[in-house]
Amino acid sequence: MLTDDKLKFLSQIGKALAQQFGNNCEVVIHKIDPEDMNHSIVMIENGHVSSRQLGDGPSQVVLESLKKDPNRLENHINYLTRTHDGRVLKSSTLYLKDEQGNLEAIFAINYDVSNLIVAENVLKSLTKTEDTGKSANPEVIPNDVNELLDDLIQESVRLVGKPVALMNKDDKVKSIQFLNEKGAFLITKSGDKISKFFNISKYTLYSYIDLKK
Known part of the structure; x- marks a missing residue:
């Protein structure tokens, strides 16, 4: 179970990361409580990135984690997600477990790279002679x-x-x-x-x- 002391410590780390990387960096902590997954977010910084706030519910990644054996959960680092308004996020998900190996929290970082992608595409249009790009289909983060x-x-x-x-x-x-x-x-x-x-x-x-x- 996620204790108040652990949540305070994780919140300090999350706040530091959000301030370090600026307004485009969202940090979210989900408390894992199978009895109440409708309000899993217990800490969030820069929630405007995904239009979420304290007390909101889980993403698909969080729900899926509850259906898996905690021993098989591995941190998912540096993958793409997107918001419903079309912004692309560079995300990382850390699974935090208690001393018995049970999942007690999920620590997530979502960095809005939409403007960087726009800039990248502008540069590509100036340097490429043939379009060989492939479209991505990242997971949607719900409100x-x-x-x-x-x-x-x-x-x-x-x-x-x-x-x-x-x-x-x-x-x-x-x-x-x-x-x-x-x-x-x-x-x-x-x-x-x-x-x-x-x-x-x-x-x-x-x-x-x-x-x-």
Whole structure:
């Protein structure tokens, strides 16, 4: 469990990093409490970067971490994410564990590199003679848990490759088990929204979760 002393220490580090690298550097601490993941953010600096604030909910990375064996969690350093308004962030995620090896907090750094990418593209346009670039598809950082749930549902639909109206049972099972693996059902009242979206009962929903792949 994340103690007040640990949170204070981590918050000091987070504040120092945010001040060191300026307003484009967001630092977030998520407290891991499976009983209340709707309000996981217990510290945030420069929250304007992702439009989040103290008391907001988790990102997809946080939810996924709860579905994994803590012993297999490895720090994820230097990868791309993006905000819903299209800004690109350079991110790092650190998994913090207690003495028993249980995940107790996630320390995340998100640096807005959008302006740097614009400058880079301008320079490339002056030096390149042939466009060989490839588009990236970074993970979206949601503003709240409802937005995160909507994103996950749409991702499950893209996974199947057809709209809900055309899905058969196997398609829906695939989508729902994907959502379970991503931690969607850790969000409060997510079962109601997901069962309504897929036009099935909650009993059917949970039976699909339990089906073996």
